[in-house]
Amino acid sequence: MSTPSTLTMPEAITAETPMSLKEQLARAERLKKLKYGALILPLVLFLVLTFIWPIAALLKRSIDNPEIVSAFPATSELLRQWDGKNAPPDAVFAAFADEIVQHKGSPVFAAAAKRLNMELPGFRSLMMKTARALPPTAGASAREALVEADPRWEEPATWQYLARNASPYTARYLLASVDRKYDDAGNVVQADADEAIYVNVFARTFGMSAIVTAFCLLLGFPLAYLMATQPPRIANVLMIFVVLPFWTSILVRVAAWLVLLQSEGLVNKALMLFGLIDQPLELVFNSTGVYIAMVHILLPFMILPLYSVMKGISPSYVRAAVSLGCPPIRSFWKVYFPLALPGVGAGCLLVFILCMGYYITPALLGSPKEQMASYFVAFYTNQTINWGMAAALSAILFAATLVLYIVYTKLVGGQDMAARAR
């Protein structure tokens, strides 16, 4: 009676193991996933601590506005309910006077005064003056004491500055980064001409990045093509020349360019020796120097992705196109170039993004006219210690990078439809 026994077998198995096959698989896989997870855990922790968290914290700085709220919490609370048209009620004056007395002379108070001074020059001295006049003498109300200290406390406009910063977040820095500001009524308006520099800075940053990227592509494409079509022995030698600069520090390379390009430098001397020019060309401390050095530094980032893509394009594609009657140059454009496009995209994206964040080369080789966005980030972090502006400028660069990347993946994603089917 073998047949009945084989029939009952599966039932017996399911009865003993109520777990479904899916659950069993999940359990078996879980252990594996945990093992792999444990292996990369140190890296994940390292990245979170040194990369993701600082970036997030810095981006938050671009909208952070803690000074007023932390110095005057009660006043801020009350000012948020104020209509803003007439002078604020007495309770506001009382709370404000209390909090000034409480924080007088502390760093919190100084930070708040400095913050208000950014809104309106002269506000710091107003605050100091007011603090000196407080606490109010016996019998006088807080309002009287404040107005006594400075009549400006009677005007609603003065309180507006406090009220506008009574919330812990502000778009002020981000607006300033695109040359916008709040007017007295709280509307977003064009910044004054002498402050409106950042749109130009960003335009210059993008423009210079685009030019450097274009030059890198122009110079890198033929070399990558040559490397991809040469026998390995020659290609390896070329490859060494491409990656050699990678092993040298950027600072050293920039300094070298400085030496080469200056008016008494090797390049000018050589050109004069050959009689090509009569007086030295200005090759450094202007855009020429910046372009030369940046193209030189970023060229490998263009060549390597191009080469890796071109290496995978079989020469038989162009041969096939030629055998079908297409002239060689047209075959190249119709067949080879479209196949190399993912490499062109990746190389351009890489160079452009690196370019946007470039600091040291324009700082050392350029004039003030060539300074890019990151120069101002450095300026705000190192010189004026204005973290809000530094963070806001960085945030805009970061957003631009993300947008570029998304556009790139969209474009190449559509292109790669066929490649994915492979």
Place this chain on the structure above:
Amino acid sequence: MNKSDLKNAVPHVTFRKVQKTYDGENLIVRDLNLDIRRGEFLTLLGPSGSGKTTCLMMLAGFETPTGGEIRLGDKVINSVPPHKRNIGMVFQNYALFPHMTVAENLRFPLAIRKLKASEIDAKVTRALDVVQLGAYGDRYPQQLSGGQQQRIALARALVFDPELVLMDEPLGALDKQLRERMQLEIKHIHEELGITVVFVTHDQSEALTMSDRIAVFNHGVIQQIDSPTALYEKPANNFVANFIGENNALDGTVESLHGETCQVRLDNGARVQASIGNVVKPGSRAVLSVRPECVQLNAQSLGCANRLGGYVKEIIYLGDHLRVRVELAGRKELVIKAPAAQHKHRFDMGDAIHVGINPEQLLALDPSVAA
């Protein structure tokens, strides 16, 4: 046109004293003379490095001959660039453009020739129908199987009505079963369209299946160019005899000539009658070549002019036939293919056995051209 007209017509392609060297020292192709007839299926067959692919590439225009001339019809095409030769080509790995759909791939050669849109569409549809892939126009090449890609590559090489079609080992990447089906399919398409095809392969059974004529290459020289039958039954030299099909080789010395046949003394002392291949002088060394299926055993060998004695060393049963290894005197071995129905259970390992070979099927060849 019948066969004799074909032979008399002006050759479609002519190679005259064509030479090719890459390094200036070794000739990959040496002194090549070849006439390709209009409408024939010619296969260039040979081991790798024998110059067959170089020959094809020179015809396509991707390699330039170092010397000699190549004519297409009566026009010398040595200096005609490949895109002006109007020669269709099927590549080893198909070389279908991965960024274009199947239909765009087929449209490519037509668009370059600036045909009218309606004409292009009609030609593309017809070409897809010829290879039975009418429904696949919108797919990308990577979405097709190897066999389908192969057929699209063929359709692309045919769609612009080229002068002739070249194929460079187009079936190498397919598995055995698919390869055999495609061989017949290509052969039928060739018969249907009557187009001249030059096909390169190193697979001799592929060459035998498909070709009108086969040119056997070795060391840059055509060893023999003939129909599959002639190539198999009357190999011109020792290389061809060994390269095409299975072959038994017996060494000996020519003693005398008698018209079509000669007498050869084998190294083990036996004397046999053989047809004269490319050995003519009495006294010279010779290799006697005989196909395994042409050797008769026992009773069947009674009528043969040459009879030799030996021992059965091995019997392998292969269903329709037996493979019998027979050791002759002098430790010389013969492999014999015998019909299973006739010989099953008639002899056993170690038995003494008679083998017979007819002189027509024993070919005396010059041993100097080694395989």
